[in-house]
Amino acid sequence: MPKIFRRSSFAVILILLTFSAFTLITSANHSWNGYHWARQSNPFNLKLGDNVNSTWDPYLATTSSDWTVSTVLNTTIVAGGTTPKNCRPTNGRVEVCNSRYGNTGWLGVAQVWVSGSHITQGTVKLNDYYFDQAKYNTPAWRNLVTCQEVGHTLGLDHQDVNFTNPNLGTCMDYTNDPSTNQHPNQHDYDELVTIYSHLDSSTTVGLTQEHLTVEGEAPPAMNDIDFKGPGQWGKIIDQSPDGRNMLYELDFGNGFKVFTFVTWADPEDVKPKGENGRQRQN
Numbered sequence: 290m291p292k293i294f295r296r297s298s299f300a301v302i303l304i305l306l307t308f309s310a311f312t313l314i315t316s317a318n319h320s321w322n323g324y325h326w327a328r329q330s331n332p333f334n335l336k337l338g339d340n341v342n343s344t345w346d347p348y349l350a351t352t353s354s355d356w357t358v359s360t361v362l363n364t365t366i367v368a369g370g371t372t373p374k375n376c377r378p379t380n381g382r383v384e385v386c387n388s389r390y391g392n393t394g395w396l397g398v399a400q401v402w403v404s405g406s407h408i409t410q411g412t413v414k415l416n417d418y419y420f421d422q423a424k425y426n427t428p429a430w431r432n433l434v435t436c437q438e439v440g441h442t443l444g445l446d447h448q449d450v451n452f453t454n455p456n457l458g459t460c461m462d463y464t465n466d467p468s469t470n471q472h473p474n475q476h477d478y479d480e481l482v483t484i485y486s487h488l489d490s491s492t493t494v495g496l497t498q499e500h501l502t503v504e505g506e507a508p509p510a511m512n513d514i515d516f517k518g519p520g521q522w523g524k525i526i527d528q529s530p531d532g533r534n535m536l537y538e539l540d541f542g543n544g545f546k547v548f549t550f551v552t553w554a555d556p557e558d559v560k561p562k563g564e565n566g567r568q569r570q571n
Contacts, residue, residue: 319445319446319447319448319461319476319477319480320444320445320446320480320483320484321441321444321445321446322446323406323444323484324401324403324406324407324408324444324548325406325407325408325444325484325485326362326407326408326443326444326485326492326493326494327407327408327489327491327492327493327494328485328488328489328492328493328494329488329489329490329491329492330488331360331361331362331485331488332359332360332361332362332363333361333362333363333485333494334362334363334364334365334494334495335362335363335364335365335382335383335443335494335495336364336365336366336367336381336382336383336495337349337352337353337364337365337366337367337382337383337384337385337439338367338368338369338370338371338379338382338383338384338385339366339367339368339369339385340369340370340371340372340373340376340384340385340386340387341369341373341385341386341387341415342373342387344387345387345415345431345435348428348431348432348435349366349385349435350366351432351435351436351472352364352432352435352436352439353365353366353439355436355460355472355473356436356439356440356443356473358473358478359473359478359481359482360478360482361481361482361484361485362443362481362485364439367382369384369385369386370382370384371384371386371412373386373387373388374386374388374390376388376412376413376414377412377512378400378402378410378411378412378512379410380409380410380496381409381410381493381494381495381496382410382411382494382495383410383411383412383413383439383442384411384412384413385412385413385415385435385438385439386412386413386414386415387414387415387416387417387420388414388415388416388417389416389417389418389421390414390416390417390418391416391418392418392559392560393416393418393518394553394554394556394559395416395551395552395553395554396415396416396419396420396425396430396434396552396553396554397413397414397415397416397434397435397437397438397551397552398413398414398416398438398549398550398551398552399411399412399413399437399438399439399441399442399549399550400412400413400414400516400547400548400549400550401441401442401547401548401549401550402507402511402545402546402547403544403545403546403547403548404493404507404544404545405544407489407491407493408442408444408493409493409507411441411442413435413438413439413442414438415431415434415435415438419554419558422558424555424558425554425558427467428471429467429468429470429471430467432460432467432471432472433460433464433467433470433471434552436460436461436471436472436473437460437461437552438550438552440460440461440473440477441550443481443484444481444484444485445461445477445480445481445484446461447461447462447463447535448461448462448476448477449462449463450463450529450530450535451463451529451530451531452464452465452529452531453465456468456469456470457470457474457476458470458474459472459473459474459476459477460472460473461473461477463529463552465555507541507545508541508542508545510541511541511545511547514539514547516547516549519534519537521539522537522539522549523537523538523539523540523547523549524537524538524539524540525537526538533551533553533556534551535550535551536548536549536550536551537549537551
């Protein structure tokens with residue numbers, strides 16, 4: 290009997306360990322290095338500046354509604370605070386813009402300013418150079434890119450970065466077929482709960498530079514620099530398996546950084562010449 294008990298106990302332990310490992314693998318784990326908006330209560334309200342035209346308005350509305358399903362945050366669309374072509378940031382919120390940014394190679398870009406571990410402001414750019422083309426001028430592509438870039442400004446990374454893997458049913462998944470990747474999934478909402486499970490003693494949401502209570506004062510260059518392309522985005526810190534640069538970091542010292550997330554067009558759709566169309570391979 291003692292031997293049987295030991296074997297049975299070992300089997301139970303083995304099953305529990307296997308289950309735990311499986312749970313770990315399948316659980317949401319795509320926080321972006323813990324970066325988050327500082328706030329003193331949940332749910333907090335993040336403003337999305339509307340610098341998009343009437344074509345993009347429904348997609349911005351869908352994205353805002355999708356992320357507001359989260360139990361820890363709401364997003365509200367407000368009047369834009371910048372010109373779409375320049376898409377300059379506004380402290381304490383995210384500016385969303387569309388324009389013909391040119392043959393850059395990218396469909397969308399999210400740029401996020403941080404101080405220490407706290408997000409202080411962000412911008413999203415949607416490139417009509419490609420979205421005016423038949424391949425990308427679809428609800429699926431527009432929903433995926435808008436949803437993903439705003440998701441990055443909330444503190445989320447990608448769930449998967451292999452363009453040819455089966456879709457995960459989330460906009461935070463790189464894909465060549467956006468049909469089933471147009472909205473967040475439950476893993477995204479679970480990860481936001483994890484990211485925002487603690488409260489901060491200060492806030493970066495909805496405040497102007499004069500009232501930000503974060504680590505020191507940001508260098509003026511952080512807002513003055515022109516982020517037109519990879520040459521101004523800093524060093525490459527992450528790539529997809531096919532070699533496309535996904536994430537750039539521009540470090541200003543003392544915890545002040547600007548990160549750039551990029552959603553690339555299919556390489557076959559990018560002309561060899563133009564506005565740095567091939568720089569993504571550098």
